[in-house]
Amino acid sequence: MPVDRLVLILVCVFATAGVTLFLGTLLSGLVRSPALSWLVVIPVALIAYLIFRVISDRLSKRDDDHYDRIEK
DSSP states (O other), X not given: OOHHHHXXXXXXXXXXXXXXXXXXXXXXXXXXXXXXXXXXXXXXXXXXXXXXXXXXXXXHOSTTOGGGGSOO
16 A cells, blocks of 8 residues: 555545544534534534535546556
8 A cells, every 4th residue: 555545544544533533522512502503513514515526527527537547
């Protein structure tokens, strides 16, 4: 396995763990103050939806695959 792929996997794992801890802390704090929960949940949901749309759009377009034409 190339080193750059290993580093990318490690970065993704650590980023996912950090986001999971952040969202867990955020959700546990929302239980204490439910009036403020909508001020946090709506922006987080919109950001998650935006990230989902960007990733799905990037995966579905074939004209953006510049690296597929590079010979290995």
